[in-house]
Amino acid sequence: MASRLNPYISFSGDARQAMEFYRSVLGGDLSLNGYGDSMPQVPPGYEDKIMHAMLETDSGFTLMAADMPPGMEHKPGNNYAVSLSGDDADELRGYWEKLSAGGNVAVPLEKQMWGDVFGMCTDKFGITWMVNISEQG
Numbered sequence: 001m002a003s004r005l006n007p008y009i010s011f012s013g014d015a016r017q018a019m020e021f022y023r024s025v026l027g028g029d030l031s032l033n034g035y036g037d038s039m040p041q042v043p044p045g046y047e048d049k050i051m052h053a054m055l056e057t058d059s060g061f062t063l064m065a066a067d068m069p070p071g072m073e074h075k076p077g078n079n080y081a082v083s084l085s086g087d088d089a090d091e092l093r094g095y096w097e098k099l100s101a102g103g104n105v106a107v108p109l110e111k112q113m114w115g116d117v118f119g120m121c122t123d124k125f126g127i128t129w130m131v132n133i134s135e136q137g
Contacts (some may be wrong), residue, residue: 004014004062004107005007006059006061006062006063006064007063007064007080007082008064008065008066009063009082009127010065010066010067010068010074011050011065011066011067011068011074011125012067012068012074013049013067014028014067014125015049015050015053015065015066015067016032016048016049016050016053016101017125018065018125018127019032019053019055019063019065021049021123021124021125022053022055022063023081024096024098024106025095025098025099026055026057026059026061026063027057027058027059028055028056028057028058028059028061029055029056029057030053030055031053031054032048032050032052032053033049033050033051033052033053034047034048034050035049035050035051035067035069036048037051039051043070044089046067046070049067050065050066050067051066051067051069052064052066052067059091061084063082063109076126078128080128081120081127081128081129081130082127082128082129082130083129083130083131083132084129084130084131084132085130085131085132085133085134086132086133086134087133087134087135088133089133090115092131092132092133093109093133095131096109096119096121096131097099099121099123099131100121100123100129102123102124103121103122103123104122105119105120105121105126106120106121106122107119107120107121109131109133116132116133116134116135116137117132117133118130118131118133119131
């Protein structure tokens with residue numbers, strides 16, 4: 001397997017719901033491994049939480065996530081975003097519509113000064129997404 005770089009997002013208890021939502025948006029195969037599936041003794045309250053999730057799509061996207069492990073504090077930050085980019089405008093607009101629904105749009109998906117169509121939103125799970133549709137030329 002070649003080396004790869006992909007986002008790994010930490011959640012505070014709703015990783016399953018978030019990853020199922022991302023599968024509904026992006027398609028693909030989702031594997032979910034719960035703390036209860038992987039640990040001989042599950043800490044109280046972690047029976048249904050996700051220790052590791054991976055979504056792999058037909059478009060080649062990989063997104064990983066987990067609920068924070070016991071003893072670690074969940075500290076959401078604004079120092080990351082997940083970027084979707086390419087030149088398939090219909091596909092990317094479809095992702096945008098689903099990701100921005102129920103969330104907050106910071107930059108509407110529209111033509112920008114650099115020539116591409118770009119938008120940025122925070123989805124209903126608090127994750128920031130940037131969508132860039134390259135101008136075909």
